[in-house]
Amino acid sequence: MDQKNLTQKKWEAKVSTRLEQARPEQIWPLFEDFFGLQKYFPGLATCHGIEGANGQPGCIRYCSGFGLKPKGNNNEPNSNLRWSKERLLDVDPIGKWLSYEVLDNNMGLKTYKSTIKVLPIDGGDDSNGCLIEWSFLADPVEGFSYEDLVNYLDISLQGMAQNMEKAILESC
Numbered sequence: 001m002d003q004k005n006l007t008q009k010k011w012e013a014k015v016s017t018r019l020e021q022a023r024p025e026q027i028w029p030l031f032e033d034f035f036g037l038q039k040y041f042p043g044l045a046t047c048h049g050i051e052g053a054n055g056q057p058g059c060i061r062y063c064s065g066f067g068l069k070p071k072g073n074n075n076e077p078n079s080n081l082r083w084s085k086e087r088l089l090d091v092d093p094i095g096k097w098l099s100y101e102v103l104d105n106n107m108g109l110k111t112y113k114s115t116i117k118v119l120p121i122d123g124g125d126d127s128n129g130c131l132i133e134w135s136f137l138a139d140p141v142e143g144f145s146y147e148d149l150v151n152y153l154d155i156s157l158q159g160m161a162q163n164m165e166k167a168i169l170e171s172c
Contacts, residue, residue, distance in 0.1 A: 011146050014135035015154040017161045018121065022168045024130040028096045028118045030164050034088050035061050040167070042159035050085065060087045060103065082107050089113070110139040132161055 019027065030040060035054045038047040044065040052059030064083035084105035091098045096119070102112040114136040121128040134157050141149060 010137055011140055011149060012135075012137045013146075013150045013153070014133055015150065015157050016131055016133040017157050018129060018131050019161055019165045020129040022130060022165045024096055024118045024120055026168045027130055027132065027164055028093070030167070031096075031098060031116055031118060032091070032093065034059060034098070034100075037061070037063060038065075040160045040163040041065070042156060042163070052088075055088070055091060057088055057090055060085055084109070108141045108143050110141075112136060112138040132157065 030036075032055045033039075035047060035049040038044045041047070041063075044063055046065070047061055047063045050060050050062050062083065062085050064081055066080055066082065082105075084107065085103045086100050087103050089099045089101055095117075097115060097117040099113065099115040101114070102109050105112075114134065117133045117135075119131045119133065121131055134153055136149075136153065138149070140146070
C-alpha cells in the first residue's frame with residue numbers, strides 16, 4: 001500500500017453522475033427506501049432493516065454482497081462475501097439528501113460517513129434530469145489505496161444510477 005495513504009488523517013471524496021431521463025422527484029424516493037438498496041446497487045445481494053423504521057434517522061440496515069475486497073491473503077470463510085451495518089444519520093426530503101455511517105463491517109472500514117444528494121441539473125429545471133452526488137469521509141482503509149475506494153464508489157454509483165433510471169423508465 002502507498003505509505004502516503006496510511007499517513008493521511010482522513011480520506012474524503014465526492015463522485016457524481018448525471019441522469020438525463022429521470023427527475024430528482026423520481027430518483028429521491030429510491031434513496032429514501034434506506035432498506036431497499038439491493039434493488040439498484042450492483043453486486044449487493046441483500047439489504048434489510050435490522051433496527052428502526054425505514055427511512056427514519058437512527059434506523060440500521062444490514063447489507064451484503066460481493067464488492068470492495070481488500071488486497072492480500074484473506075483466509076476468512078466466505079471471504080468473497082462483504083457485509084456492513086449502516087445507520088441513517090439524517091434525511092432531508094425537501095433538499096433530497098441523506099447521510100449515513102458504517103457501524104460495523106468486514107471490509108476494513110474503521111470510520112466511514114457518507115452523504116448522498118439528488119440535485120437538479122444546472123439551471124434548476126427538473127425536466128432536464130438530475131445529478132446524484134455521493135461524498136464520503138473515512139479513515140484510510142488497510143489493503144486499499146485512496147484511488148481504489150474512490151473508483152469503487154464511482155463505478156457503484158454509475159451502475160446504481162443506471163439501474164434506478166431503467167426502473168423509472170420501465171414504470172412509466
